[in-house]
Amino acid sequence: MKIVPSFLFFYTLIITLISPSIASTLIQPKALVLPVTKDSATSQYVTLIHQRTPLLPIKLTLDLSGQFLWINCEKGYVSSTYHPAHCTTKQCSITKSKFCRNCFLSKPGCNNNTCNLFPNNIFTHINEIGEVALDVVAIHSTNGLSLGKIVTVKNFLFTCGRTNLLKGLASGVKGMAGFGRSEISVPSLFASAFSLNKKFSICLSSSSGVLFFGDGPFVFLPRIDVSKFLIFTPLIKNPDNSAGPIFHGRLGAEYFIGVKAIRINEKLISLNTSLLSIGDEGEGGTKISTLNPYTIMETSIYNSFVDAFAKELEDVPKAKAIKPFKLCFKLKDLGVTRVGLAVPTIDFMLQNKDVFWRMFGANSMVQVNNKVSCLAFLDGGVEVTTSIVIGGYQLEDNFLQFDLVNSRLGFSSSLLFLQTTCANFNFTSSI
Ligand SMILES: *[C@@H]1O[C@H](CO)[C@@H](O)[C@H](O)[C@H]1NC(C)=O
Ligand SMILES: *[C@@H]1O[C@H](CO)[C@@H](O)[C@H](O)[C@H]1NC(C)=O
Ligand SMILES: *[C@@H]1O[C@H](CO)[C@@H](O)[C@H](O)[C@H]1NC(C)=O
Numbered sequence: 001m002k003i004v005p006s007f008l009f010f011y012t013l014i015i016t017l018i019s020p021s022i023a024s025t026l027i028q029p030k031a032l033v034l035p036v037t038k039d040s041a042t043s044q045y046v047t048l049i050h051q052r053t054p055l056l057p058i059k060l061t062l063d064l065s066g067q068f069l070w071i072n073c074e075k076g077y078v079s080s081t082y083h084p085a086h087c088t089t090k091q092c093s094i095t096k097s098k099f100c101r102n103c104f105l106s107k108p109g110c111n112n113n114t115c116n117l118f119p120n121n122i123f124t125h126i127n128e129i130g131e132v133a134l135d136v137v138a139i140h141s142t143n144g145l146s147l148g149k150i151v152t153v154k155n156f157l158f159t160c161g162r163t164n165l166l167k168g169l170a171s172g173v174k175g176m177a178g179f180g181r182s183e184i185s186v187p188s189l190f191a192s193a194f195s196l197n198k199k200f201s202i203c204l205s206s207s208s209g210v211l212f213f214g215d216g217p218f219v220f221l222p223r224i225d226v227s228k229f230l231i232f233t234p235l236i237k238n239p240d241n242s243a244g245p246i247f248h249g250r251l252g253a254e255y256f257i258g259v260k261a262i263r264i265n266e267k268l269i270s271l272n273t274s275l276l277s278i279g280d281e282g283e284g285g286t287k288i289s290t291l292n293p294y295t296i297m298e299t300s301i302y303n304s305f306v307d308a309f310a311k312e313l314e315d316v317p318k319a320k321a322i323k324p325f326k327l328c329f330k331l332k333d334l335g336v337t338r339v340g341l342a343v344p345t346i347d348f349m350l351q352n353k354d355v356f357w358r359m360f361g362a363n364s365m366v367q368v369n370n371k372v373s374c375l376a377f378l379d380g381g382v383e384v385t386t387s388i389v390i391g392g393y394q395l396e397d398n399f400l401q402f403d404l405v406n407s408r409l410g411f412s413s414s415l416l417f418l419q420t421t422c423a424n425f426n427f428t429s430s431i
Contacts, residue, residue, distance in 0.1 A: 028195065029141030029142075029149075029151055030143070030214055031141065031212050032140065032141055032194070032212065032213040032214060033139075033141075033142040033147065033211065034047045034048065034049065034139065034140075035047065035210060035427065036062060036203075036205075036208070036209045036211050037205075037208045038205065038392075038396075039171070039173075041170065041171065042168075042170045043293035044061045044170045044173070044291070045061070045290050045392060046060065046061055046062065046170050046172075046173055047059070047060055047211060048060070049137055049139065049177070050138040050139070050150075051071070051136065051138075052077075052079035052081065052135055052136060053079050053081040053136055055136070055138055056079075058071060059172050059174060060173060060174065060175050061170060061173050061177070061291075062179065062290050063180070063290060063291055064179050064254075064255060064288060064290040065178075065179075065180045065253055065254040065255070065287075066176055066177070066179065066180050066185070067253045068095070068117060068158065068182060068186075069157075069159070069175065069176070069177050069178055069184075069185075069189075070117075070119035070130060070158060070160070070161040070175045070176055071175035072162065072163055072165065072166055073109035073133070074160070074161075077160075081154070082133060082135050083133060083155070084108075084111035084114040084132070084133050084134075085114055085115050085131075085133055085134060085157070086113050086114055087100035087115050089115075091132065091134060091157060094184060095117055095184055099116040100115055100116075101115075101116050109162070111131060114133075115131075116130060116131055116132060117132055119165060119175075119176070120165075121167065123168030123291075124165075126165055128162065128165065130160040130165075131160045132158075132160075133159070134156065134157055135156060135158070136156065137153045139153075140429075142212070143217075143430070144216050144217035144218050144219050144227075145217070145426060146426040146430045147426075147428065147431075148430060148431065153190070153193040153194075157184055158175075161175055178253070179202075179290075179402075181253045181254070181255070182253050185253070187199075187200040187402070196213055196214035196215070197215050197405050198404040198405050199213070199404060199405060200213045200214075200401075200402050201218060201400060201402070202290070202395070202400050202402075203218075203220075203226075203399045203415075203422035203425070204392060204397075204422055205422040206396055207423050208423050209423060210422060216401075218425075219425075220415070220422075221425075221426055222420070222424075224415075224419070226420070227401070229399075230412055231355060231410065231411055231413070232355075232403075232408045232409065233257050233351055233355060233357075233408060233411070234258060234351065234407060234409075235255055235257065235402065235403075236257060236258055237252065238256055238282045239282065240282025254287045254289075255402060255409070256287045256288075256386075257286055257287075257288065258350060259348045259349065259350065259388060260276060261273070261349040262305060262348060262349065263345075263349060264308045264344045264347075265312045265345060266345070268349075269305055270304055271304050272300055275298055276388070283385055283386070284387050285386055285388075286387065286388040286389075287386050287388075288390045288395070289389050289390065289391055289392075290392055293391055294366070294376050294378050294392070294393050295376070295389065295390050296378045296379075296380035296388070296391065297378070297379065297380055297387065297388050298380055298381070298387040298388070299379055299381055299382045301388065302377065302378075302379040302380065306375065306377070309327060309343075309344055309346075309375055312344040313329070316333050317329075317333060319372045321374070322372060322374055324378055325366070325368070326379070327375040328368070329365075329372070329373055329374075330371055331371055331372065334361075334365075334373065337361065338416055338417065339361060339414045339416045339417055340360050340361025340364070341362075341365045342361060343360075343361045343364060343365055346359040346364055347359075348390075357411055359394060359414075360414050360416075362396075362397065363394045363397070363398070364376060364377075366393060376394070396422065397414055397415045397416055397422050398412055398422075399411070399412040400412075
């Protein structure tokens with residue numbers, strides 16, 4: 001029953017905000033879409049929203065595990081529709097903020113009697129207080145085939161970050177878009193603003209990929225609806241969010257999947273399976289991260305994995321390893337297939353023996369110079385919190401749907417098999 005009034009509330013805001021000619025033909029969008037490009041210098045995935053009045057394009061680093069959206073308000077924030085979130089209002093209570101602060105400059109990021117959160121930058125480990133605020137955000141709707149009308153949320157909640165919080169982020173980026181499990185993550189806010197089903201999808205690319213909020217179809221040129229090709233596995237919530245949403249709550253916001261074993265060329269590798277389950281303090285398990293450029297494994301898993309992969313290629317001469325990778329080959333010694341270099345398949349075995357996420361050369365081997373390609377996985381050390389962190393390179397050209405209604409992940413494996421890629425969404429407007 002709670003959903004109905006909030007939907008009406010936002011709907012009214014949308015109608016009052018946009019011109020009557022558009023409002024008269026307004027239909028409730030079923031899905032929304034954003035572009036996402038890879039920044040080559042940092043390997044971060046960068047999306048673009050439109051915010052403020054007048055609307056301004058704002059680049060943001062995508063953080064699958066982040067709890068909320070934060071944007072630099074300290075420098076160059078000009079908007080006639082900026083509103084700080086005042087303490088004890090409804091907007092403050094959904095953030096679960098316990099920090100009410102008085103700040104007297106009366107400008108974005110510093111207003112009296114506002115609630116505050118702690119945006120953090122995991123690259124620099126800077127974590128500091130920031131004012132919660134609301135402003136206009138505009139985004140393209142989509143029918144899943146191309147771009148639809150632009151729709152607007154009048155009071156999109158975010159947190160202000162200061163300029164020093166941008167250190168380590170891709171050039172031109174003004175903040176981070178948190179897509180984690182939280183009532184105030186970017187997908188949660190779009191879902192509640194437009195009464196969408198609480199689902200979002202990411203399709204990352206080494207060039208330009210796409211993000212969706214809401215339901216499919218998700219059609220990529222030449223007319224492939226990838227939502228028809230998804231395999232599902234439960235999404236697992238890490239129980240360790242005991243420290244609350246402010247400081248150590250990242251664990252609770254992250255998306256884990258239940259990897260039970262790993263196969264290389266369909267042969268199980270030996271590993272300590274207790275590392276694959278999540279312990280009482282949140283340690284172990286397998287999560288997905290868009291901030292790690294490559295998949296990281298705990299040392300014992302990594303060594304077993306690299307040895308098994310090398311054994312399957314024992315007839316191929318090895319090239320000198322190029323850091324940070326451990327196993328490299330000359331390109332001339334490996335064949336090429338539709339799904340990348342001809343190397344052993346890697347299977348992350350999931351809830352039963354018939355469900356696995358298979359990776360091919362396009363996601364397992366990275367070309368490091370014009371002669372050499374290396375196994376694109378890294379040793380995380382023995383002290384890692386999470387045993388396997390599936391990183392960006394392994395996600396590229398794989399369609400991933402985070403279905404929070406059914407608490408499951410839909411994954412496509414390599415779209416190259418379907419003769420499409422994540423760069424093939426038609427970003428032409430149909431209106
Ligand atoms: C700031 O807010 C507090 C709490 O609402 C109020 O008591 C105080 O008068 C305000 N100060 C200014 C300068 O507006
Ligand atoms: C397997 O991993 C668990 C958790 O790190 C550890 O306690 C245990 O000693 C390991 N077992 C072996 C045989 O290495
Ligand atoms: C892309 O979408 C536009 C708008 O719907 C359409 O006119 C165009 O034909 C599409 N392009 C392709 C290659 O299908």
